[in-house]
Amino acid sequence: xxxxxxxxxxxxxxxxxxxxxxxxxxxxxxxxxxxxxxxxxxxxxxxxxxxxxxxxxxxxxxxxxxxxxxxxxxxxxxxxxxxxxxxxxxxxxxxxxxxxxxxxxxxxxxxxxxxxxxxxxxxxxxxxxxxxxxxxxxxxxxxxxxxxxxxxxxxx
Amino acid sequence: xxxxxxxxxxxxxxxxxxxxxxxxxxxxxxxxxxxxxxxxxxxxxxxxxxxxxxxxxxxxxxxxxxxxxxxxxxxxxxxxxxxxxxxxxxxxxxxxxxxxxxxxxxxxxxxxxxxxxxxxxxxxxxxxxxxxxxxxxxxxxxxxxxxxxxxxxxxxxxxxxxxxxxxxxxxxxxxxxxxxxxxxxxxxxxxxxxxxxxxxxxxxxxxxxxxxxxxxxxxxxxxxxxxxxxxxxxxxxxxxxxxxxxxxxxxxxxxxxxxxxxxxxxxxxxxxxxxxxxxxxxxxxxxxxxxxxxxxxxxxxxxxxxxxxxxxxxxxxxxxxxxxxxxxxxxxxxxxxxxxxxxxxxxxxxxxxxxxxxxxxxxxxxxxxxxxxxxxxxxxxxxxxxxxxxxxxxxxxxxxxxxxxxxxxxxxxxxxxxxxxxxxxxxxxxxxxxxxxxxxxxxxxxxxxxxxxxxxxxxxxxxxxxxxxxxxxxxxxxxxxxxxxxxxxxxxxxxxxxxxxxxxxxxxxxxxxxxxxxxxxxxxxxxxxxxxxxxxxxxxxxxxxxxxxxxxxxxxxxxxxxxxxxxxxxxxxxxxxxxxxxxxxxxxxxxxxxxxxxxxxxxxxxxxxxxxxx
Numbered sequence: 001x002x003x004x005x006x007x008x009x010x011x012x013x014x015x016x017x018x019x020x021x022x023x024x025x026x027x028x029x030x031x032x033x034x035x036x037x038x039x040x041x042x043x044x045x046x047x048x049x050x051x052x053x054x055x056x057x058x059x060x061x062x063x064x065x066x067x068x069x070x071x072x073x074x075x076x077x078x079x080x081x082x083x084x085x086x087x088x089x090x091x092x093x094x095x096x097x098x099x100x101x102x103x104x105x106x107x108x109x110x111x112x113x114x115x116x117x118x119x120x121x122x123x124x125x126x127x128x129x130x131x132x133x134x135x136x137x138x139x140x141x142x143x144x145x146x147x148x149x150x151x152x153x154x155x156x
Numbered sequence: 157x158x159x160x161x162x163x164x165x166x167x168x169x170x171x172x173x174x175x176x177x178x179x180x181x182x183x184x185x186x187x188x189x190x191x192x193x194x195x196x197x198x199x200x201x202x203x204x205x206x207x208x209x210x211x212x213x214x215x216x217x218x219x220x221x222x223x224x225x226x227x228x229x230x231x232x233x234x235x236x237x238x239x240x241x242x243x244x245x246x247x248x249x250x251x252x253x254x255x256x257x258x259x260x261x262x263x264x265x266x267x268x269x270x271x272x273x274x275x276x277x278x279x280x281x282x283x284x285x286x287x288x289x290x291x292x293x294x295x296x297x298x299x300x301x302x303x304x305x306x307x308x309x310x311x312x313x314x315x316x317x318x319x320x321x322x323x324x325x326x327x328x329x330x331x332x333x334x335x336x337x338x339x340x341x342x343x344x345x346x347x348x349x350x351x352x353x354x355x356x357x358x359x360x361x362x363x364x365x366x367x368x369x370x371x372x373x374x375x376x377x378x379x380x381x382x383x384x385x386x387x388x389x390x391x392x393x394x395x396x397x398x399x400x401x402x403x404x405x406x407x408x409x410x411x412x413x414x415x416x417x418x419x420x421x422x423x424x425x426x427x428x429x430x431x432x433x434x435x436x437x438x439x440x441x442x443x444x445x446x447x448x449x450x451x452x453x454x455x456x457x458x459x460x461x462x463x464x465x466x467x468x469x470x471x472x473x474x475x476x477x478x479x480x481x482x483x484x485x486x487x488x489x490x491x492x493x494x495x496x497x498x499x500x501x502x503x504x505x506x507x508x509x510x511x512x513x514x515x516x517x518x519x520x521x522x523x524x525x526x527x528x529x530x531x532x533x534x535x536x537x538x539x540x541x542x543x544x545x546x547x548x549x550x551x552x553x554x555x556x557x558x559x560x561x562x563x564x565x566x567x568x569x570x571x572x573x574x575x576x577x578x579x580x581x582x583x584x585x586x587x588x589x590x591x592x593x594x595x596x597x598x599x600x601x602x603x604x605x606x607x608x609x610x611x612x613x614x615x616x617x618x619x620x621x622x623x624x625x626x627x628x629x630x631x632x633x634x635x636x637x638x639x640x641x642x643x644x645x646x647x648x649x650x651x652x653x654x655x656x657x658x659x660x661x662x663x664x665x666x667x668x669x670x671x672x673x674x675x676x677x678x679x680x681x682x683x684x685x686x687x688x689x690x691x692x693x694x695x696x697x698x699x700x701x702x703x704x705x706x707x708x709x710x711x712x713x714x715x716x717x718x719x720x721x722x723x724x725x726x727x728x729x730x731x732x733x734x735x736x737x738x739x740x741x742x743x744x745x746x747x748x749x750x751x752x753x754x755x756x757x758x759x760x761x762x763x764x765x766x767x768x769x770x
Contacts, residue, residue: 002372021203021212022372022379023314023338023696037696039369040645041378044501045213061504062370065409070507072500076294083294085496089507099493101295104269109299111306112190123594126253126544128586129190134260136225141256143545143768144232 002042005034009056016048050076165343170198171596173348175317177201178209179578180354180567182304183585189307192593199308202316205301215293216497217284219577221262231255235769238575240451247572248768249541254580261583285419294497314338318702323604329561331604341695350562350592357528357568358382361711363656364524375411375523384569386706393558394538396571396746399717401525402533408519412502416494421481427471437462445738456532460728474520478513529568536571547766554595556588564588621701625691641691644700654679660730669734673719717747720760
């Protein structure tokens with residue numbers, strides 16, 4: 001459909017509504033559970049599937065090219081820093097994969113305002129934050145000598 | 157008297173307003189906070205920045221990284237690569253600028269927690285190709301969003317920005333933006349000294365190959381609604397290369413990425429009979445475009461062209477021979493992760509169609525066209541270049557400022573600078589963010605002022621589709637057919653059909669000509685009139701209505717630029733049947749347009765391409 005919600009698992013918490021990049025997961029006014037209001041604007045990005053605390057959302061591949069009988073299930077675990085996939089083929093074959101998603105604790109990024117305040121004069125230079133150190137070369141590269149200006153060669 | 161004038165309006169003031177929370181916007185937030193410690197920096201996003209923009213899904217590679225610390229590549233090498241891929245026409249100053257900074261961006265991503273794969277022998281980042289590094293990128297966007305949230309003073313999620321606002325007394329200066337909450341329907345007026353547009357490029361301007369519910373599976377995200385151009389071009393900002401749409405050769409239907417398969421795993425593309433058609437067609441391509449055929453790697457458009465010729469010759473399907481390279485579990489994992497990190501749909505195609513890539517090949521095809529500024533294409537706004545390397549006529553103020561004062565851009569917004577991808581878009585956001593801080597710091601005289609009368613008028617305009625629906629719906633019993641309005645989806649389907657049939661979509665195998673483009677403009681003019689009769693049954697459909705506005709304005713620019721460039725510069729992206737050859741004598745230039753809102757006229761011109769890298 002592409003995404004759909006299982007009636008018996010959804011508790012209407014709205015996490016999928018909050019995360020969907022396409023704004024297509026809405027709460028049904030009668031059943032108070034989520035559903036995909038616009039499958040033709042669903043990218044199968046799995047953002048809602050990964051965010052659902054009840055594992056109530058799944059994907060049935062687009063009807064115009066995906067035959068029935070498959071499933072691609074996912075469990076994303078921020079605390080372990082991993083994502084695990086279980087793929088079941090139409091003919092019953094299965095494959096499983098686990099990949100890392102992050103190497104540092106969630107919330108650990110140092111905000112730019114916690115670095116030393118840069119010299120006001122540096123605002124007029126081409127250097128960006130943390131440069132040149134973060135480039136891990138001695139200096140920000142400049143245009144190669146003799147190459148600036150208004151030459152108009154028709155190079156490929 | 158409008159039914160909806162009692163709607164609540166909220167005013168938000170800032171020094172720097174960032175529109176769009178994808179990679180460009182997140183980079184702009186980070187850098188503007190670094191340099192502007194006391195500034196009020198507001199980021200507004202139509203979805204939720206945790207998962208928004210083109211990288212919402214995740215990515216399996218970073219496609220722009222020099223590796224200068226290991227002496228792998230220099231910025232000038234990257235300029236030569238991007239220039240070659242775009243058949244000679246790029247802003248070399250902008251590309252050089254991104255390339256010289258991008259390594260620092262990627263190193264920061266790694267420090268923040270993005271898992272970058274390493275080559276076990278060298279300890280360096282694992283290269284997919286010359287410019288690409290492999291990542292475990294499922295959480296790429298949430299990691300970058302965390303940095304942006306810690307940078308901006310305020311992040312407004314679920315606000316659809318519809319229009320930019322101009323200064324009341326200074327007609328070529330930006331003053332902010334307006335939009336509405338997709339949750340409560342309230343109007344938002346953002347007043348700012350500088351605005352950075354980091355909104356998305358465009359899917360769904362051309363009819364997609366997928367149909368029915370599958371229409372969501374475009375290669376570029378369905379929420380990339382051309383706001384980068386729809387917002388900016390209506391201010392009168394100069395736009396370039398809007399004809400330079402991109403077509404991608406990808407795994408059929410799911411649009412899974414091919415980079416890791418062809419570059420890292422070294423799988424080959426063949427026709428149905430196992431022949432290497434690209435090599436076989438080299439002489440034919442050389443006859444068509446001359447020296448450009450010899451560029452290595454062969455430009456993206458020319459590789460598409462070879463595939464299209466092969467399909468037209470009746471030698472399809474085209475296959476990626478995956479089964480010939482998956483000889484270890486490690487390689488199988490790389491192949492699957494490539495899809496699971498960024499295009500799960502392709503894994504769904506394999507599972508549903510019983511395709512095991514270890515056992516059989518997978519079909520490839522060319523996508524419908526997209527309008528973008530960040531991939532193997534460079535549509536977008538004409539921007540001032542870096543002070544220390546841009547030629548004199550490429551700079552008029554602050555880096556990445558458009559021809560409108562105080563209006564900056566990053567990512568898909570900025571034209572001429574192809575091959576930014578995720579890391580380059582974030583880097584361009586950083587460049588624009590620093591420049592905007594400088595602009596705001598140096599701003600003298602009165603700050604920009606929004607026009608109250610204009611805001612009242614825009615309030616009526618923005619919410620009119622709700623009223624149109626409420627009134628028009630009473631005329632009919634039920635259903636979707638009404639005489640006085642069309643839905644946003646019905647309008648979108650009309651747009652896609654016009655562009656597909658007249659502007660070089662899949663229906664004509666990407667071919668068009670002057671009479672077709674003129675006919676397309678006639679039909680588009682009527683669609684623009686009908687935009688005043690879009691009916692939106694709720695706030696969600698109101699978002700779709702305004703996305704459609706942005707797409708339609710962008711489509712008009714695409715038609716006009718395609719008409720103006722009298723050559724076929726990028727065979728494989730599109731063909732002008734009336735000018736089938738590449739013509740360097742007359743068209744080694746950028747096409748530029750400027751829309752004049754007062755007269756409703758478009759002014760077309762050529763701008764010079766300066767080669768500053770040998």
